[in-house]
Amino acid sequence: MRRFATLVFLLLFTIPFGVSISGCSKKTAAVFCNGGDTGPVVGQVATINLQPKIFGISLNFAQIGQVGSPAAIDCKGTAVTVTGYTYATFLPNGQPDMTIADVQPTTGRLCAGTWNRNTGGGIADFTTCNPTNKSGTVYVIANGNGVSSNPLPIFIHPVVTNVTLGALSTDCVNDPATNCSPAAFITQTSTCAQTTNGNGCCAVPVPPPAAAVPATGCVSQFVTSQLAARVLAGNGTNISCQVGHLSYAPQTASVVTIDQNGVATAQQPGSTVITANIANAGSSAGFFSTCPPVSIALTASVGTGNSTSVTVNPNNVQPINAVATDTNGTILTGLSLNFESTTPTTIPAASAASVTPIFPGAAAITAVCQPPTCNPSPFNQIGLFGNGKAVTSNPVLVTAPGANSTNLYIASTNSFYLVPVDFTQPQLGNPVRLPYQPNSMVISNDGASIYMGSSFELMTFSATTNSLGAQDATVPGTVLAVSPDGTTLVITDPIRQFVYLYNTKGSIQTQYGGVATHAVFSPDNTTVYITLGDYNASTGVTTPNNTLLVHSTFTGWYQTTSSQSTSDVAIGVPSVGAFFGGNPTTARSYCPVTTIVGGAPTTSSTTTNLFYPDAGVLGPQTDRIATTNDGLHVLGATVTPTPTLTDLAISHPAVGTVAAGPRLPINACPGQTPVTAPQTFTTTTAFTGALPGVTASAITGVFPTSDSKIAFVTYQGSGAVVPAYTPQTTGAGTLGSIPLSTALGTPIAPIVGVVSADNQTFYAGTTGDNAVHLITKQSDGTYKDTTTPLAPKLPDVNGNIVAPNLLVQKPRKATS
Numbered sequence: 001m002r003r004f005a006t007l008v009f010l011l012l013f014t015i016p017f018g019v020s021i022s023g024c025s026k027k028t029a030a031v032f033c034n035g036g037d038t039g040p041v042v043g044q045v046a047t048i049n050l051q052p053k054i055f056g057i058s059l060n061f062a063q064i065g066q067v068g069s070p071a072a073i074d075c076k077g078t079a080v081t082v083t084g085y086t087y088a089t090f091l092p093n094g095q096p097d098m099t100i101a102d103v104q105p106t107t108g109r110l111c112a113g114t115w116n117r118n119t120g121g122g123i124a125d126f127t128t129c130n131p132t133n134k135s136g137t138v139y140v141i142a143n144g145n146g147v148s149s150n151p152l153p154i155f156i157h158p159v160v161t162n163v164t165l166g167a168l169s170t171d172c173v174n175d176p177a178t179n180c181s182p183a184a185f186i187t188q189t190s191t192c193a194q195t196t197n198g199n200g201c202c203a204v205p206v207p208p209p210a211a212a213v214p215a216t217g218c219v220s221q222f223v224t225s226q227l228a229a230r231v232l233a234g235n236g237t238n239i240s241c242q243v244g245h246l247s248y249a250p251q252t253a254s255v256v257t258i259d260q261n262g263v264a265t266a267q268q269p270g271s272t273v274i275t276a277n278i279a280n281a282g283s284s285a286g287f288f289s290t291c292p293p294v295s296i297a298l299t300a301s302v303g304t305g306n307s308t309s310v311t312v313n314p315n316n317v318q319p320i321n322a323v324a325t326d327t328n329g330t331i332l333t334g335l336s337l338n339f340e341s342t343t344p345t346t347i348p349a350a351s352a353a354s355v356t357p358i359f360p361g362a363a364a365i366t367a368v369c370q371p372p373t374c375n376p377s378p379f380n381q382i383g384l385f386g387n388g389k390a391v392t393s394n395p396v397l398v399t400a401p402g403a404n405s406t407n408l409y410i411a412s413t414n415s416f417y418l419v420p421v422d423f424t425q426p427q428l429g430n431p432v433r434l435p436y437q438p439n440s441m442v443i444s445n446d447g448a449s450i451y452m453g454s455s456f457e458l459m460t461f462s463a464t465t466n467s468l469g470a471q472d473a474t475v476p477g478t479v480l481a482v483s484p485d486g487t488t489l490v491i492t493d494p495i496r497q498f499v500y501l502y503n504t505k506g507s508i509q510t511q512y513g514g515v516a517t518h519a520v521f522s523p524d525n526t527t528v529y530i531t532l533g534d535y536n537a538s539t540g541v542t543t544p545n546n547t548l549l550v551h552s553t554f555t556g557w558y559q560t561t562s563s564q565s566t567s568d569v570a571i572g573v574p575s576v577g578a579f580f581g582g583n584p585t586t587a588r589s590y591c592p593v594t595t596i597v598g599g600a601p602t603t604s605s606t607t608t609n610l611f612y613p614d615a616g617v618l619g620p621q622t623d624r625i626a627t628t629n630d631g632l633h634v635l636g637a638t639v640t641p642t643p644t645l646t647d648l649a650i651s652h653p654a655v656g657t658v659a660a661g662p663r664l665p666i667n668a669c670p671g672q673t674p675v676t677a678p679q680t681f682t683t684t685t686a687f688t689g690a691l692p693g694v695t696a697s698a699i700t701g702v703f704p705t706s707d708s709k710i711a712f713v714t715y716q717g718s719g720a721v722v723p724a725y726t727p728q729t730t731g732a733g734t735l736g737s738i739p740l741s742t743a744l745g746t747p748i749a750p751i752v753g754v755v756s757a758d759n760q761t762f763y764a765g766t767t768g769d770n771a772v773h774l775i776t777k778q779s780d781g782t783y784k785d786t787t788t789p790l791a792p793k794l795p796d797v798n799g800n801i802v803a804p805n806l807l808v809q810k811p812r813k814a815t816s
Contacts, residue, residue: 033075045082046075048149050142054187055245055260056153059101059112060160060279062131067108070142070149082144089138089154100136101154102129108142112156133158135200135242155183155244158233163246163276165286165603168212168228172201172241177228178262179205181241186261201241210263215602218289218385219256219266220330227262229276229285247277248285252376254336256288266290268334269326269369271377271387287603291326292375292386293335294668296393298322298367300355309397312347318355320396322367327386336374337367340523342573342629343706344484345445346757346811347398357400359811360758362707364395364629366574370526371554379555380606383594383676388554389669390590392574395631399707404758405814407463408790409450410765410772411806413439415794418452420466421772424815428790429466434459438806440479444486447810449504451489453479458491458502463810475502480519481528490528492516494535494542501528501551512549512557515542518568522575526553527590529578531566548580548588550612558611562586568624572650572664573631577615577681581636585619585648588612591669591679599674616680620646620688623699628708631663633727634683635702635711643696645713645725647687647733653680662730687725687732694719694737700751705759710783712762712775714750722750722764722775724783738775741785745769751803757811765804770794772804 031042040046049071059065067087072080087103090096102111104126111129118125135158139151172180173195182192184206192202208226219225227248231240248258252272258264269292276285299306299321312318320339324332339349346361355365369375369391377388408421416437420429438452438459449469450461457473477493477500489502494515501509517533530549533542544565550558568581577589592609622636634648652658652665660682670677696717704711704727713723721737740747748768755762762775762783771789778784796802 040075042076043074043078043080045072045080045145045147048072048082048142048144048147050140050149050152052260053150053152055183055247056155057110058155058157058244058279059110061112061133061156061158062129063112063279064129065110065112065280067103067110067140067142067152070144072144072147080145085142085144087140087142089140090151091138097138099132100134100156101138103140108140110140110154135239137244153183153244155242157239157242157279158235158237160231160239160243160279161234162232163278163283163285164230165213165227165274165276166230167215168208168226169205172203172205173197173199176201176238176240177230178240178246179208179226179228181206181244183241183245199238199241209261213264213288213603216600218271218291218327218387219264220291220326220328221266221268221332224263224265227258227264227274231278243278249275249277249282250288251275251378255290255376264288268336269293269332269375269387270371271381271384273378287378287381289385289387289603291328291330292389292668293324293332293369293391294327294386296322296324296337296367296369296391296667298365298393298396300396300398308394311399311401312355312357314357314359314400314402316356318398320349320353320355320365320367322353322393324369324391335369338370338373338524338526340366340368340575342523343757344523345447346706347400355398357398359404360400360402361811362397362399362629362705362759364397364573364631366395366523367393368524368575370524376554382609383592383607383672384596384601384605386668386672389592390576391668392576392666394666395574395663397630402758403760403814404756404811406756406761406809407447407812408754408763408772408807408809409441409443409461409463410790410792410794410804411438411441411452412794412802412804413437413806414796414802416797417794418461419792419794420463421790422812424812428792431792431794432461432466432468434468435471441806441808442479442482442489443808443810444482444504445484446486449486450808451479451482451504452806453477453491458489460504470506472506475500475508480516480530481521483521483525483528484523485525488521488525488528490516490519490530497535499530499532499549510551510557512551512559514547514549516549517542517544520569520571520578522571524575527551527575529569529571529588531569531580544582548612555611560612562614568622570625570627570634572681573627573629574664574666576664576666576679577612579617579625579627579634581622581625583621583640585617585622585625585634585636585646587615587617587681587683589615589679589681593678594672594676596672596674601672613678615678617648617683619648619683620685622646624702626702626704626711628704628711628727629706630708632708632729633686633704635704635725635727637691637699637702637713637715637723639696639699639715643691643694643699643715643717645687645689645691645723645735646685647725647727648683649686649730651682651684653682686727687735689735691715691723692735692737693721694723696749701753703753703755703762705755706757707759709759712753712755712764714753714764716749716751718748720747720749720768722753722762722773722785738783738785740764740766740773741787741789742769743788744771744791747771747773752805752807754807754809756809763807763809765807767803770801770803772807
């Protein structure tokens with residue numbers, strides 16, 4: 001039986017201090033605590049606190065510790081300075097003892113055993129802690145200015161070698177846990193009858209303030225649960241009741257909070273390692289899971305209701321509503337969702353769950369709970385209880401009506417010049433000479449910077465000042481993509497055989513061996529999908545191979561292979577995976593296939609994962625592909641065996657309570673079993689047909705408008721037409737061709753293109769006339785080449801005019 005009461009010895013140890021000696025000098029009158037003229041005086045020590053009052057200090061045999069600094073206050077709670085303290089140790093019955101634990105009388109330095117005293121030989125006292133190997137609990141009291149502190153419990157025990165979180169104990173004799181310990185009481189005055197086997201435990205478990213943490217599942221947000229641990233010494237002995245009060249700390253603080261009593265309160269979705277702190281050391285003790293969302297429903301407020309499609313005028317704020325529900329049906333709050341836009345140049349999505357179109361255009365907005373900022377987990381437990389996997393909402397389609405003007409930038413891989421065009425001005429801009437011939441060109445979504453690769457360096461062109469900016473010779477090669485936030489480039493160097501993720505501020509973030517052919521970022525910037533190829537140094541040609549590369553901010557680099565060569569990549573809408581051109585066309589899901597080691601999942605399970613698994617798509621051959629913003633189509637074109645366009649209609653199978661329907665699967669990844677099933681995408685061929693009037697040796701691009709109403713195809717070859725395909729919500733679309741204007745000569749083929757942000761114009765760079773044609777939308781909704789083409793007159797090194805095969809654009813306000 002342990003009791004903590006006022007001890008006679010402690011009363012003797014305490015020397016009352018209340019005598020005042022007065023002399024002849026004039027002194028400030030004493031202020032008494034009770035406001036009268038007798039009793040304790042304000043400014044004199046009334047209380048001394050040693051922390052932690054209830055939970056004390058835990059020490060292994062022979063371990064040295066330190067009592068915390070005492071805090072003295074007067075009767076008004078004001079801090080009082082004490083010049084020195086004396087310390088002593090006592091047993092629970094008030095008897096002095098120095099055989100279990102000893103304290104240096106003037107410094108409070110602790111020894112889990114006995115300090116050396118009067119050793120001789122020049123050895124100073126209190127420098128060697130001699131183990132006595134006696135387990136037990138003693139109390140340290142600090143005395144200063146005649147006042148004694150609260151008794152601070154010191155728990156002495158064998159060396160701890162293992163701490164494991166688990167279920168609350170129901171048998172304190174044979175399977176004790178920390179809920180059997182007398183230290184589990186939240187006050188020192190609470191006691192219990194102990195077991196008779198000497199393990200120091202209460203005979204029956206201490207009633208917990210909350211239910212136990214489930215061993216085979218997660219805990220919903222804001223639900224409390226009691227942590228319990230089993231503590232073992234080096235010989236395997238269970239010493240859970242001898243070590244005192246454990247303190248717990250989550251590795252990821254956003255997932256759970258844990259109070260001083262070991263009560264865990266679930267916070268944001270995710271899982272985390274829990275560290276148990278004992279004997280002045282921490283060790284990984286277990287795992288805690290806050291239930292992940294299984295669905296995120298996204299809507300836009302329209303009038304008095306909600307809709308998944310909305311029209312918003314530019315510069316108007318449109319709130320977006322997100323309702324996330326976890327595996328137990330709890331509605332989650334405070335999630336760190338990433339709001340994504342498929343067209344951030346014109347309609348960016350704000351982190352505050354709103355959309356404010358900057359320019360006319362169209363976009364699909366989705367919300368993603370994306371690890372590691374939302375629903376994180378340790379790497380070796382990704383997928384356990386659904387943590388560590390992304391959850392994506394349904395898309396909300398936003399249309400901003402109107403028209404804008406355009407700034408167009410024209411260059412060629414065969415010329416040293418770049419020509420800027422501002423369509424609010426009547427003439428072309430002055431050509432800008434570049435240090436090297438560019439081999440690639442991309443523009444940031446904010447329209448501020450154009451990045452051009454070359455065999456010698458990376459060139460950065462300011463689209464605000466129309467001048468060359470930074471040059472970096474450390475990263476020669478081809479620029480394949482820029483992240484939506486404009487911070488990262490994908491650059492490949494075929495000579496050095498590296499793929500770089502390059503920070504646009506001027507440094508390589510990370511690199512991977514290989515030669516890339518195409519790359520695409522997810523709208524939230526966290527993932528980039530890359531196709532690789534084999535570089536032939538003698539010809540300078542890179543041939544696609546079957547290696548795929550993915551980089552994620554959560555899992556890092558991941559390389560996998562497909563069953564065939566992949567010629568292009570396009571991100572899904574929503575971004576739950578990516579589609580790859582090739583024969584056949586395939587897809588990969590962002591949901592890993594999780595295997596739970598050992599079978600049935602528990603909080604101590606670990607997992608292995610196959611990342612970016614095949615999504616079960618086997619479509620017709622495509623050389624270049626693109627996805628539409630409405631999420632309904634994968635559009636691809638090939639020259640084999642003849643120039644052909646294919647429209648793959650996207651749908652998803654029924655999963656759980658979600659019925660089968662159009663677009664890619666949303667919400668949580670497939671549910672937990674010992675081995676999760678791969679997430680599959682369903683595609684059917686809605687249309688396939690020959691590109692009319694085209695003789696092509698290569699497809700160079702497929703360009704859908706952001707409103708998903710039409711797509712244009714560019715190619716190398718001949719035909720003097722721009723193939724255009726009009727997809728339908730369901731069923732086959734219409735494939736036609738747009739004749740190219742002959743106003744500046746005889747065009748042969750459109751080899752490059754870019755769609756204006758407002759979808760009113762498709763700019764096509766052509767061979768033959770070496771011009772840029774403006775395929776404009778007519779009042780009847782069709783597109784025609786009726787405007788006089790632009791003649792950038794890009795010269796090669798010999799002064800010959802060459803075809804513009806590099807185009808980028810950015811929107812700007814129209815002047816009329």
